[in-house]
Structure formats: C-alpha cells, structure tokens
Amino acid sequence: MGAPILVDNADLAVKTLGVCRIDSPLLPLLGERPTTQHYIDESDKVLYDDTALMISSRGVALDDLPGFEPAGPRRKIYFDPSKTRVGIVTCGGLCPGLNNVIRGLVLELTSHYRVRRIFGFRNGYQGFIARYGHDVVDLTPESVANIDEDGGTILGSSRGQQDPAEIVDCLSRMNINILFVIGGDGTLRGAGQIAREAETRGEKIAVVGIPKTIDNDIPYIDQSFGFQTAFGKAAESIRVAHAEATSAPGGLGVVRLMGRHSGFIACYATLAKSNADVVLIPELPFKLEGDGGLLNYVRRRVAERGHAVVVVAEGAGQELVVGQPESTDASGNRKLHDIGPELSRRIKEYFDAEGIELNLKYIDPSYVIRSVPANPYDSVYTIRLAHAAVHAAMSGRTEMVVGRWRRRFIHIPIPLAISQRNQVDPAGDLWMSVLEATGQPPRFE
Numbered sequence: 001m002g003a004p005i006l007v008d009n010a011d012l013a014v015k016t017l018g019v020c021r022i023d024s025p026l027l028p029l030l031g032e033r034p035t036t037q038h039y040i041d042e043s044d045k046v047l048y049d050d051t052a053l054m055i056s057s058r059g060v061a062l063d064d065l066p067g068f069e070p071a072g073p074r075r076k077i078y079f080d081p082s083k084t085r086v087g088i089v090t091c092g093g094l095c096p097g098l099n100n101v102i103r104g105l106v107l108e109l110t111s112h113y114r115v116r117r118i119f120g121f122r123n124g125y126q127g128f129i130a131r132y133g134h135d136v137v138d139l140t141p142e143s144v145a146n147i148d149e150d151g152g153t154i155l156g157s158s159r160g161q162q163d164p165a166e167i168v169d170c171l172s173r174m175n176i177n178i179l180f181v182i183g184g185d186g187t188l189r190g191a192g193q194i195a196r197e198a199e200t201r202g203e204k205i206a207v208v209g210i211p212k213t214i215d216n217d218i219p220y221i222d223q224s225f226g227f228q229t230a231f232g233k234a235a236e237s238i239r240v241a242h243a244e245a246t247s248a249p250g251g252l253g254v255v256r257l258m259g260r261h262s263g264f265i266a267c268y269a270t271l272a273k274s275n276a277d278v279v280l281i282p283e284l285p286f287k288l289e290g291d292g293g294l295l296n297y298v299r300r301r302v303a304e305r306g307h308a309v310v311v312v313a314e315g316a317g318q319e320l321v322v323g324q325p326e327s328t329d330a331s332g333n334r335k336l337h338d339i340g341p342e343l344s345r346r347i348k349e350y351f352d353a354e355g356i357e358l359n360l361k362y363i364d365p366s367y368v369i370r371s372v373p374a375n376p377y378d379s380v381y382t383i384r385l386a387h388a389a390v391h392a393a394m395s396g397r398t399e400m401v402v403g404r405w406r407r408r409f410i411h412i413p414i415p416l417a418i419s420q421r422n423q424v425d426p427a428g429d430l431w432m433s434v435l436e437a438t439g440q441p442p443r444f445e
C-alpha cells in the first residue's frame with residue numbers, strides 16, 4: 001500500500017472548509033438556482049493532472065471545460081479519514097462494471113485515505129428503509145478483492161421510489177459522512193434529493209454519484225462505464241444473426257438491442273461488426289410501408305444479397321406497436337412496447353403477401369449484454385472513476401457526479417447530469433458512420 005498523499009491536516013480542513021456544492025456557470029443558464037457555498041480556496045488545487053498535459057498537447061484549450069472542475073486528489077480534505085463512515089449503494093438496472101466501482105471505492109478509501117468503516121446498503125434505495133429488512137454489509141478490501149470477476153452487483157439493486165427524508169434519517173442514525181450512489185438518471189435524481197435534504201437539516205453528508213447506464217445517455221460524459229462491454233457483447237448477436245441469415249435462402253436476422261431513448265448500443269454494436277444492413281434507433285422515426293419504407297428496402301436487400309440483418313433498438317418504432325397496454329415500472333419509467341417481435345411479424349406478413357421466401361431468425365440478447373463482467377477497458381475506466389469519486393467526496397464535495405468528458409475526469413453537478421439526455425445526433429458523424437457501414441438510406445419515409 002502506498003503512503004497517503006494528504007498534505008494538510010484533516011482536522012484543520014474540517015474547521016476551514018464546509019461541504020461544498022459543485023458550482024457551474026451553466027446552471028443559471030439552465031434555470032437552476034445558482035449553487036451556494038464556495039469554501040474551496042486557492043490552495044484547493046488538484047495535486048496532479050496528467051490529462052491536462054495530454055489535452056494541451058492535442059491543442060484543446062483547458063478552458064474548453066466551462067464550469068467543470070477537474071477531478072483528482074485535493075491538497076485539503078474535508079473529512080477526517082479516521083472518523084469517516086461511508087455508505088455505498090447501487091440502484092436501477094444492471095450494468096457491466098458495477099462491482100468494479102464498488103471494489104475501486106473500497107480499495108481507494110482504505111488504502112489511500114485509511115478510511116475504516118464502509119457500509120454497503122443492499123438492494124438500492126430500499127436498503128436505507130427499515131421496513132424492507134435488508135442487511136447492511138461491511139465492505140472491506142478482503143470482501144471486495146475479487147468481485148470484479150463477476151457481473152451484476154454484490155449489493156443488489158432495485159427500482160421504486162423511496163422517501164429521501166427516510167434515507168437521510170438512516171444516514172444520520174448510522175453517522176454516515178459520505179454516500180456513494182451508483183445508478184442512472186433516476187438514481188441521480190434521488191441522490192440530488194438526498195443531498196438537499198441533508199443540507200436542509202444542516203447535516204454534512206457528501207453525496208457523490210458514479211453515473212451508470214449501458215444506454216450511454218448521461219450528458220457531459222464521453223462514454224458511460226459498462227457501455228463498451230455491453231455493445232461488445234451485443235455485437236456478438238449481430239454476428240450470430242448474420243451467420244443465420246447467410247445460411248438459409250431468404251435469410252433475415254432481426255436483432256433487438258436495449259436502448260430506451262438512445263440508440264448508441266445499436267450504432268456501436270453495428271459498427272463493431274459491420275455486417276448489418278439496417279439499424280433502427282429511437283432518435284429516428286421510420287415508416288414501414290411505401291417505396292421508401294423499411295419493408296420494401298429489406299425486400300430489395302434480401303433480393304440483392306440473398307440475406308439481410310436488421311438491428312432495432314428497443315425504443316425505436318414505438319408508434320408502430322399498437323394494442324399493447326401502457327404501463328410503468330416501479331420507478332415510474334414508461335415500459336416500452338416490444339418492437340422486436342412486432343417488427344418481425346410485420347416483415348413476415350409483408351414477405352408472405354409478396355410471395356417471397358423468408359427465413360427470419362429473431363435474436364434478443366436482452367439482459368445478456370448488461371449482466372456480464374466488465375471488459376479490460378471498462379475495468380480501467382471504473383477504477384479511475386472510483387478514484388475520482390473518492391477524492392471528490394473526501395474533499396467535501398456533494399450533489400455531484402464524476403465523469404470523463406473530452407478525455408478529462410471532471411466533477412459534474414447533479415442538476416447538470418440530469419438536465420438532458422445524450423442521444424445519437426441524426427446529423428452527426430456517428431450516424432453518418434452507421435449509414436456508411438450499412439448502406440441504408442438516411443431515413444425510411
């Protein structure tokens with residue numbers, strides 16, 4: 001274990017600094033109230049910042065990151081490590097790398113800062129609410145040593161609203177000083193409420209998020225952790241679909257991939273294994289019928305090449321699925337209609353009506369792409385996010401998440417992280433690459 005690199009006395013820091021909400025000039029532009037406390041002084045600089053050098057040498061101005069401070073260890077910390085009690089929780093759907101983040105947080109807190117008490121709250125925000133009866137688990141370097149080898153989360157997860165006041169009651173009761181929250185946009189909304197509830201009560205609890213989503217839809221983050229692993233796994237389904245399609249007369253593979261509002265997984269998986277003929281994403285409505293419609297295009301493609309592969313993201317073509325009841329999940333997220341089987345049915349009907357032979361194989365890798373262990377890239381990325389999150393929390397920052405944006409690890413205020421959704425830009429270079437790889441027209445209309 002390396003020696004701690006803290007250079008200032010933590011007790012002194014406790015007296016001079018307050019828990020600091022991360023500020024950004026972008027917040028007022030978004031109509032958010034300006035953040036309040038600015039106790040971080042001149043000496044509060046990152047101890048090292050190698051990425052800054054890297055970016056400079058690539059000619060990108062450092063002040064290209066308006067309002068976001070760089071992540072990293074601070075000269076002064078807010079919490080006294082010997083007395084600090086930390087909580088960790090994972091919420092929402094699974095994502096490759098959740099265990100890596102938990103492990104990274106525990107190892108950094110214990111080996112670098114010498115924090116001794118770390119608690120894992122079980123099954124998402126339910127873990128704070130006594131009536132669910134979930135145990136709180138002690139997390140130690142030993143207990144997390146090899147958890148990165150498995151997918152899922154050793155802490156469990158859940159959906160469904162919980163009362164932030166009850167969560168803060170629990171944190172106070174357990175004298176928790178720092179809460180790390182690993183989850184998607186819903187989780188981060190919850191984390192913001194917890195941070196504000198604590199602040200209202202005058203409790204100095206730092207709430208720091210590590211954004212999680214295989215959909216890659218969190219703004220101000222180049223790429224979310226687990227995304228690369230997930231699309232890599234999804235690409236295997238496209239390869240399988242292609243093998244099936246090329247091995248039968250009139251072969252057609254239809255692959256349905258996750259992606260509620262953003263088609264990044266579908267685009268990247270397609271580019272990783274560029275043998276799909278069509279990609280359909282939530283960002284671009286498409287027409288089935290008519291000369292310019294999808295059905296006619298698929299028919300032509302099968303006629304020309306003898307086979308075709310269609311990749312459809314789960315949020316695409318929702319308007320085409322009729323007759324299924326509207327519903328929401330426990331967290332209030334709208335449950336999507338299942339476009340995959342519906343699209344397959346419509347294609348079959350069309351080929352039947354045209355009297356053309358079709359061998360359609362429908363493949364839905366579903367949870368397979370998000371429950372696998374992180375690949376080496378995501379393993380590196382998650383540990384670096386964990387380091388950044390620990391440094392931020394120990395320095396007293398709250399209501400923020402860590403992320404990597406324009407190749408730098410930065411602090412992002414939660415209101416910004418949930419202010420919008422990253423989506424594929426139909427006029428952008430990613431979609432252009434997809435069009436080049438598939439050869440499909442820009443729109444089916």
Ligand SMILES: Nc1ncnc2c1ncn2[C@@H]1O[C@H](COP(=O)(O)OP(=O)(O)OP(=O)(O)O)[C@@H](O)[C@H]1O
Nearest residue numbers: 092093159160161162183184185186187189190331
């Ligand atoms: N609008 C909200 N305000 C406060 N808390 C919320 C909100 N939405 C969700 N949460 C809390 O966050 C938890 C997870 O939310 P949700 O199920 O929406 O997953 P998520 O974090 O968005 O991840 P995923 O990307 O997998 O959907 C829920 O248990 C709920 O307590």
Ligand SMILES: O=P(O)(O)OC[C@H]1O[C@](O)(CO)[C@@H](O)[C@@H]1O
Nearest residue numbers: 093213214215258259260329370
């Ligand atoms: O079945 P669950 O657990 O509700 O999660 C499904 C959703 O989770 C995600 O994987 C991540 O948000 C979505 O793409 C998908 O719609």
